[in-house]
Amino acid sequence: MPAYPVKIQPPSDDKRWGLVMATMKRHGYQSNAVIETLHTVQESFGFLEDDSLRFVSKALNVPLSKVYGVATFYHFFTLKPQGKHTCVVCMGTACYVKGAGEIMEAISQKYHVHPGETTENGNLSLVTARCIGACGLAPAGVFDGEVSGKLTPADTLTKLAKWE
Amino acid sequence: MTLEELQEIKAGEELAKSQKKKSLHVCVAAGCMSQNADGVVKALQEKLREKNLEKEVEVKGVGCMGLCAAGPLVSVEPDNRMFQEISPANAHLVTDNLEIGKRTTNDLPSDSPFFTRQVKIVTENCGVINPEKIEEYIAADGYLALYAVLHDMEPAEVVQNMIKSGLRGRGGGGYPTGLKWSTVSKAAGQKKYVICNADEGDPGAFMDRSVLESDPHRILEGMAIAAYAIGADEGFIYVRAEYPLAISRLKTAIKQAERKGVLGSTIFGTTFNFSVSIRLGAGAFVCGEETALIASIEGGRGTPRPRPPYPAESGLWGKPTLINNVETFANVAPIIRKGAEWYSSIGTESSKGTKVFALAGQVVNTGLIEVPMGMSLREIIFEIGGGIPGGRKFKAVQTGGPSGGCIPEEFLDIRVDYESLTKLGSIMGSGGMIVMDENSNMVDVARYFMEFCMSESCGKCVPCRVGTAQIYDLLTRFAEKQATESDLVLLEELCDVVKNTSLCGLGQSAPNPVLSTLKYFRHEYLERIQAEVI
Numbered sequence: 001m002p003a004y005p006v007k008i009q010p011p012s013d014d015k016r017w018g019l020v021m022a023t024m025k026r027h028g029y030q031s032n033a034v035i036e037t038l039h040t041v042q043e044s045f046g047f048l049e050d051d052s053l054r055f056v057s058k059a060l061n062v063p064l065s066k067v068y069g070v071a072t073f074y075h076f077f078t079l080k081p082q083g084k085h086t087c088v089v090c091m092g093t094a095c096y097v098k099g100a101g102e103i104m105e106a107i108s109q110k111y112h113v114h115p116g117e118t119t120e121n122g123n124l125s126l127v128t129a130r131c132i133g134a135c136g137l138a139p140a141g142v143f144d145g146e147v148s149g150k151l152t153p154a155d156t157l158t159k160l161a162k163w164e
Numbered sequence: 165m166t167l168e169e170l171q172e173i174k175a176g177e178e179l180a181k182s183q184k185k186k187s188l189h190v191c192v193a194a195g196c197m198s199q200n201a202d203g204v205v206k207a208l209q210e211k212l213r214e215k216n217l218e219k220e221v222e223v224k225g226v227g228c229m230g231l232c233a234a235g236p237l238v239s240v241e242p243d244n245r246m247f248q249e250i251s252p253a254n255a256h257l258v259t260d261n262l263e264i265g266k267r268t269t270n271d272l273p274s275d276s277p278f279f280t281r282q283v284k285i286v287t288e289n290c291g292v293i294n295p296e297k298i299e300e301y302i303a304a305d306g307y308l309a310l311y312a313v314l315h316d317m318e319p320a321e322v323v324q325n326m327i328k329s330g331l332r333g334r335g336g337g338g339y340p341t342g343l344k345w346s347t348v349s350k351a352a353g354q355k356k357y358v359i360c361n362a363d364e365g366d367p368g369a370f371m372d373r374s375v376l377e378s379d380p381h382r383i384l385e386g387m388a389i390a391a392y393a394i395g396a397d398e399g400f401i402y403v404r405a406e407y408p409l410a411i412s413r414l415k416t417a418i419k420q421a422e423r424k425g426v427l428g429s430t431i432f433g434t435t436f437n438f439s440v441s442i443r444l445g446a447g448a449f450v451c452g453e454e455t456a457l458i459a460s461i462e463g464g465r466g467t468p469r470p471r472p473p474y475p476a477e478s479g480l481w482g483k484p485t486l487i488n489n490v491e492t493f494a495n496v497a498p499i500i501r502k503g504a505e506w507y508s509s510i511g512t513e514s515s516k517g518t519k520v521f522a523l524a525g526q527v528v529n530t531g532l533i534e535v536p537m538g539m540s541l542r543e544i545i546f547e548i549g550g551g552i553p554g555g556r557k558f559k560a561v562q563t564g565g566p567s568g569g570c571i572p573e574e575f576l577d578i579r580v581d582y583e584s585l586t587k588l589g590s591i592m593g594s595g596g597m598i599v600m601d602e603n604s605n606m607v608d609v610a611r612y613f614m615e616f617c618m619s620e621s622c623g624k625c626v627p628c629r630v631g632t633a634q635i636y637d638l639l640t641r642f643a644e645k646q647a648t649e650s651d652l653v654l655l656e657e658l659c660d661v662v663k664n665t666s667l668c669g670l671g672q673s674a675p676n677p678v679l680s681t682l683k684y685f686r687h688e689y690l691e692r693i694q695a696e697v698i
Contacts, residue, residue, distance in 0.1 A: 032463035039405060039444050066464065073465040073622075074446030076405050093368030093562065093598045094524035096612055130449065130616070132406055133370035135524035135596075136195050136232025136531045147198030 008059040011051040016044040020052075024059055031062045034070050038077055047078045075130070083118040083125035085163045088142035092131030095139040103139060104128070106153035107160065124163060165425040165432055167311055170302055177303035185220040186262060189239045190250075191291060192225035193377045194409050195531075196235035200251060201225070204236050207255035215259060227378020229291035231278060232531040239291065246272040277547045278529050283510065285518050286494040287534045290378035295413050298420040301381040307426050309500035310385050313392055314434045322393035323349055326496070328504035330516030335361055335452070335489030336564065336593045337669075338515070338582040344486065347476040349394040351484035356396040358387050359480065359487045361457060362403040362410070365449035366565035367616065369596030371520040372490035374532050376403070376410035379494070380417035384427060384440060386493030389500060391438045394486050399440040402457055406447065414442055449566070449620035453668045454479075454487045456622065467624045468668035489594065491520055511537035515581035525562075525598035528553050542576040545599055556601040560684070564593025566613045566620075567673030569680025570606060589680040591673070606685040607692060610678045611639040617674035628671030631662035635678060642692045649693055656682065
C-alpha cells in the first residue's frame with residue numbers, strides 16, 4: 001500500500017461514477033466497502049461490467065480476484081447487462097405452493113427465455129427471487145420495480161404484453 | 165434530549181390527536197403498498213376535502229396491520245373499525261360511511277378471531293403509528309426504556325433483566341438472549357459491536373420486513389439498550405437489499421434518532437455513545453448464519469467459519485460482537501418498560517413471550533400474526549388463519565423454512581414452542597408458516613427446499629456442497645418415478661451424513677425437510693419407487 005493516497009481515476013467520465021466515488025468516500029476507501037460499492041455500481045449502471053470491477057478493486061486496494069469473488073458469490077449482483085424491462089417471479093415457499101411454477105412456465109414458453117436470461121431483442125429479463133417477502137399476496141412478482149400480488153399466468157402475460 | 169422533552173413530544177402528539185375526531189389509518193407496508201395503498205391515501209384525502217371534513221378527520225400511513233390477503237387495509241380510530249380491499253376507486257365507501265353504525269360490504273368484522281386471538285408485543289405499534297415519524301413512536305412510549313436504562317440501571321442489571329425475562333433468540337436457534345448478552349458483556353476488550361440480523365432469507369417469511377417497515381425505531385431502541393448492556397458503541401443492521409422499503413424507513417429512522425439525540429454521542433445527556441449504520445446484504449441465504457454475516461459485513465464472501473471462537477468472543481474484526489435478530493431486538497424495549505416478570509408470565513415453561521408468524525400458503529387469512537408461545541397449530545391455522553380455502557383438506561404445515569420440516573395433521577394440537585417443534589423434526593425457525601393442502605406433493609416440496617439449499621450452499625464444506633446436490637438428484641429420481649429401493653436407502657444415509665458433518669447451520673439443517681417428509685409421508689416416496697426389473 002502506498003504511503004500516500006493515490007487517487008484512482010474512474011474508467012470513463014460518465015457522471016454516474018460520481019455516485020460510486022461518493023459511496024467509497026463515505027466508507028473511507030476501506031477494503032470492507034466492496035459490497036456497498038458494488039451495490040452502488042449496479043444501481044447506477046444496471047450490472048457489473050469488467051471495467052467497474054477493476055476500478056473498484058484498484059480504488060479500494062482489494063485484489064481483483066476478491067472483488068470478482070464477491071460479485072459472483074451473491075445472487076443480487078449480475079455481471080450481464082439486463083434487458084429494458086425486468087420481471088421478477090418470486091419463488092418463495094408461499095408462492096411456490098400457490099403456483100409460481102406455472103407462472104414461470106407460461107413466461108418461459110411465450111418469450112423463450114429462462115430464469116436469469118434476457119430475451120434476444122434485449123427487451124425482457126426474467127429473474128427469479130428467493131422470496132420478496134410478499135407471502136401474504138402469493139404468488140407475487142416484481143414488474144420493473146413494482147410489486148404485484150395474487151398473480152395468475154394469464155394476468156402475468158397481460159402485464160408483460162404491455163412492454164412489447 | 166431529556167425526559168421532559170420526551171414528555172413534551174408525547175403531550176404534543178396527544179394534543180394534535182385530540183383535535184381530530186377520527187383518524188384513518190392506511191397500511192403502507194410493502195404488501196398493501198403493492199396494491200396501491202399510496203393511491204388510497206391520496207384518494208381518501210381528496211374525498212375528505214370534498215366533504216369538508218379534512219379538519220376533523222386525518223389520514224395517515226401506518227405499518228402492517230397483518231391481514232395482507234385483504235389489503236389495502238384502512239382502519240378507523242378510535243372506532244376500532246376496519247375496511248378491507250380499499251382502492252382509490254372505492255375510497256368513498258370509507259368517507260361516506262364514517263358514522264358509527266353504518267356498514268359497508270368492505271367492513272372487516274373486528275371481532276374476527278384473526279384479530280382477537282392475537283397478543284401483540286413486537287407488533288404493538290404496527291398499524292398504529294406512522295413509521296416515518298419519530299414523534300409518534302415517542303408518543304407510544306418509545307425511547308422511554310432507553311432513558312430508564314441509561315439513568316436508573318447498571319449494565320449488569322439490564323443483562324439480569326433479559327435473563328429473567330426468558331427471552332430466546334427469535335432468529336431460529338432459540339438461544340437464550342440474556343445468556344448471549346451476558347457472555348458478550350463479560351468478554352475482554354474495549355471495542356465491541358452490536359449487530360442486528362435483518363437478513364431474512366427464509367423463503368415464506370416476512371416478519372422482520374414487516375417490523376422494520378412498520379416500527380423501525382423499536383429496533384434502534386432495542387439495539388441501543390443492548391449496546392449499553394454489553395458496552396458497545398457501534399452497531400450495524402445487516403438488511404437484505406431485496407427490502408428497499410424497509411431500508412429507506414430504517415435510514416429515515418436513524419437520521420431522526422440522531423437529530424433528536426437518542427442515537428449518536430452523549431445520548432440523553434449521559435456518557436453513553438452509540439451509532440448505527442446499515443449494511444446491505446446481497447442475496448445469500450447463508451449470511452443469516454452469524455459468522456457468515458460477519459464475513460459479509462467485513463466486505464468479503466459470506467462464508468461461515470468453524471465455531472468456537474463464537475462471535476461473542478471474537479466477531480466483527482475480531483472484536484466481541486452481539487448478534488440478535490430483528491424480532492429479538494423488538495422485544496427488548498417492552499421487557500424493560502413493563503418488567504421481566506410480566507414478559508415471563510406469557511408463553512410456556514421453556515419458551516417465554518410471543519412469536520410473530522408469517523402465515524401463508526393455502527390458508528384463508530394470509531398475513532402476519534403474533535401469538536403467545538404455546539398456542540396450538542390448530543388454533544393458529546383454523547381459528548386465526550380461517551382454515552383452508554375452497555373446502556380442501558389440510559395436509560401439512562411447514563415451519564422453519566428450508567431448515568425446518570413438514571408437520572402432518574395428527575400433530576396439529578401440539579403447543580407451539582421451540583422444544584415441541586424440534587421434537588417433531590421441524591424447528592421454530594424465524595417464523596415462516598406455510599400451510600399446504602391435499603394438492604401439495606410432499607416429495608416435490610422436499611425437492612423444492614433441497615434445490616434451495618443446494619443453490620444457497622456457500623461451497624465451503626464438502627458435506628453441504630456435494631451432499632445437497634446429491635440429495636437433490638436423488639429426489640429428482642423420485643419426482644420422475646425413476647427411483648429404486650436402493651435410492652431410498654442412499655437418501656436416508658446421505659441425509660444423516662449431511663446433517664451430522666456440515667460446518668454450519670445451513671448444511672446441518674438442510675436434510676430436515678426430507679427427513680420430516682420421509683417420516684410422515686413415507687408412502688409418497690414409496691409410491692414413486694419403480695418396480696424392480698428382474
